[in-house]
Amino acid sequence: MNPLLQLEGVSLRYQTAEAETVAIERLDLSVAPGEFVAIVGPSGCGKSTVLSMIAGLLPPTAGSITLNGKAVDRPLPGIGYMLQRDYLFEWRSIWENVALGLDVRKQPGGRERAESLLKTYGLYEFKDSRPSELSGGMRQRAALLRTLAIDPDLLLLDEPFSALDYQTRLTLSDEVSAIIRKEQKTALFVTHDISEAVSIADRVVVFSARPARVTLDLPVTLPGSTPLSRRSAEEFRAYFDRIWKELQHHA
Amino acid sequence: MREPDRPRSSPLPGAPSADRSAYLRRLRRDRRLITAGRVLVLLLFALLWEGAAQLGWIDGFIFSSPSRIFTTALELAQSGELWLHVGVTLYETVLGFVIGTALGILAAVWLWWCPRAAKIADPYLVILNSLPKIALGPVIIVWMGTGTAAIVTIAVLVSVVVATTSIATGFFEADPQQLLLLRSLGATKFQQLTMVVLPASVPTMVSALKLSVGMSWVGVIVGEFLISRAGLGYLIVYGGQVFKLDIVMAGVVILCLLSALMYYAVVWFEKKAGRRR
Ligand SMILES: Nc1ncnc2c1ncn2[C@@H]1O[C@H](COP(=O)(O)OP(=O)(O)OP(=O)(O)O)[C@@H](O)[C@H]1O
Ligand SMILES: [Mg+2]
Numbered sequence: 001m002n003p004l005l006q007l008e009g010v011s012l013r014y015q016t017a018e019a020e021t022v023a024i025e026r027l028d029l030s031v032a033p034g035e036f037v038a039i040v041g042p043s044g045c046g047k048s049t050v051l052s053m054i055a056g057l058l059p060p061t062a063g064s065i066t067l068n069g070k071a072v073d074r075p076l077p078g079i080g081y082m083l084q085r086d087y088l089f090e091w092r093s094i095w096e097n098v099a100l101g102l103d104v105r106k107q108p109g110g111r112e113r114a115e116s117l118l119k120t121y122g123l124y125e126f127k128d129s130r131p132s133e134l135s136g137g138m139r140q141r142a143a144l145l146r147t148l149a150i151d152p153d154l155l156l157l158d159e160p161f162s163a164l165d166y167q168t169r170l171t172l173s174d175e176v177s178a179i180i181r182k183e184q185k186t187a188l189f190v191t192h193d194i195s196e197a198v199s200i201a202d203r204v205v206v207f208s209a210r211p212a213r214v215t216l217d218l219p220v221t222l223p224g225s226t227p228l229s230r231r232s233a234e235e236f237r238a239y240f241d242r243i244w245k246e247l248q249h250h251a
Numbered sequence: 252m253r254e255p256d257r258p259r260s261s262p263l264p265g266a267p268s269a270d271r272s273a274y275l276r277r278l279r280r281d282r283r284l285i286t287a288g289r290v291l292v293l294l295l296f297a298l299l300w301e302g303a304a305q306l307g308w309i310d311g312f313i314f315s316s317p318s319r320i321f322t323t324a325l326e327l328a329q330s331g332e333l334w335l336h337v338g339v340t341l342y343e344t345v346l347g348f349v350i351g352t353a354l355g356i357l358a359a360v361w362l363w364w365c366p367r368a369a370k371i372a373d374p375y376l377v378i379l380n381s382l383p384k385i386a387l388g389p390v391i392i393v394w395m396g397t398g399t400a401a402i403v404t405i406a407v408l409v410s411v412v413v414a415t416t417s418i419a420t421g422f423f424e425a426d427p428q429q430l431l432l433l434r435s436l437g438a439t440k441f442q443q444l445t446m447v448v449l450p451a452s453v454p455t456m457v458s459a460l461k462l463s464v465g466m467s468w469v470g471v472i473v474g475e476f477l478i479s480r481a482g483l484g485y486l487i488v489y490g491g492q493v494f495k496l497d498i499v500m501a502g503v504v505i506l507c508l509l510s511a512l513m514y515y516a517v518v519w520f521e522k523k524a525g526r527r528r
Contacts, residue, residue: 055435056435074437075434075435076437104446105436
């Protein structure tokens with residue numbers, strides 16, 4: 001199958017007045033349609049940088065990034081980016097927040113979709129609330145619906161649960177994985193948490209320390225349909241150890 | 252409409268406990284005491300002043316007195332003179348305030364839009380901010396003549412720099428991650444302005460408005476001092492020149508009332524804007 005997303009020889013150097021930072025050096029990565037790929041790597045290795053480039057917010061210094069064969073040279077409509085925190089706008093209601101992308105892109109046609117997302121995923125009764133009236137988990141769920149409302153082919157998730165407490169994190173990762181699979185989206189998911197990566201993804205990609213390269217590309221097949229049930233699978237430990245060793249080795 | 256500070260969930264269903272009623276009673280009593288205290292201070296001050304003038308401790312001709320101020324204000328009101336002056340001053344102040352704030356917002360948008368321009372302008376804004384703009388009054392009169400235009404210009408001059416710098420500071424403090432989110436959705440620069448920067452800066456803009464109101468009053472009164480045709484500033488100067496301190500004091504008291512009124516208008520606007528957010 002043709003990949004949905006392809007990175008070939010991508011490099012990125014940050015320039016500041018003080019120094020040049022080589023964040024990414026000749027990175028190759030491809031993601032097939034429908035795949036759920038997790039990226040893990042040491043802190044500061046360039047994971048967020050890779051997502052920013054795929055989101056079209058940061059042009060690579062060298063190499064090419066294509067989505068469906070089309071060069072990513074600006075934020076493309078086919079890509080939805082979800083950040084570490086929800087960044088909901090307090091001056092908009094939950095409904096207006098979820099419809100943010102539709103407002104920006106002037107797509108009034110997406111309203112029905114957005115409304116049915118709210119209904120399906122249990123936020124409809126909060127549609128007129130302000131973000132501050134929602135709990136952390138619900139806010140992050142609203143942020144996911146905001147990303148889904150624009151109907152992207154590819155979802156980029158940058159540590160979407162790291163600001164939440166452990167219990168909310170577990171339930172939300174179940175929910176998010178269910179939502180993303182149900183909506184048949186492709187996802188690229190950055191996390192620090194190896195267990196989270198193994199439990200949620202079809203494939204785990206391990207990055208080396210900066211400049212980031214792929215040191216391990218590990219397909220994960222576990223019985224169980226939800227991340228929580230996959231955590232109790234027998235093979236879970238083996239995947240965890242494999243990734244743990246890889247990270248230790250390159251740290 | 253939403254209550255402005257409604258708690259997330261009401262903690263007490265049904266009747267409030269005895270402790271809570273006692274607490275609420277204390278709270279209400281406290282509020283009443285404070286209001287009474289405020290009125291008392293004003294009354295005492297007026298009484299002391301009046302008494303001192305009546306008993307001859309101070310010369311009522313030079314220091315005036317509440318009753319003399321009141322009769323003077325009444326006379327001015329009956330002759331219709333007062334309304335003319337109040338009208339002129341109010342008109343000039345509102346005009347100066349509106350123009351000054353509008354220019355301030357426009358300038359701030361421009362600075363936000365071109366960060367390089369902001370960097371170039373920065374030292375000049377700092378200098379302009381510390382310069383007493385009133386010093387330019389005589390120059391403005393030479394340029395603009397001795398009419399309303401010159402007075403309004405002085406008021407604008409006094410308020411616009413503070414408005415610009417404080418509003419621009421608010422704009423630059425907009426959350427970069429929220430802007431990043433918006434850009435990832437393909438937002439244009441104009442959309443970033445209208446969807447994040449402006450709504451996020453409403454609180455800073457309101458406090459800038461409060462500053463500007465005060466500044467406009469200063470500008471207008473100084474302008475009227477210099478130009479002396481009409482308005483409360485003129486009334487005050489005139490009273491001083493003909494040595495009628497009652498007129499001066501009446502002018503000052505009315506000015507106090509008006510500026511308080513305008514300040515509370517802005518506060519009211521703030522409450523309204525706050526509720527919408
Ligand atoms: N705008 C920038 N200018 C200069 N250097 C930067 C910039 N953004 C990131 N860097 C540097 O590039 C490297 C990669 O940063 P990035 O945020 O992509 O890492 P990360 O893997 O997402 O880290 P974390 O796990 O902490 O989120 C870091 O060393 C960082 O200091
Ligand atoms: Mg990061």
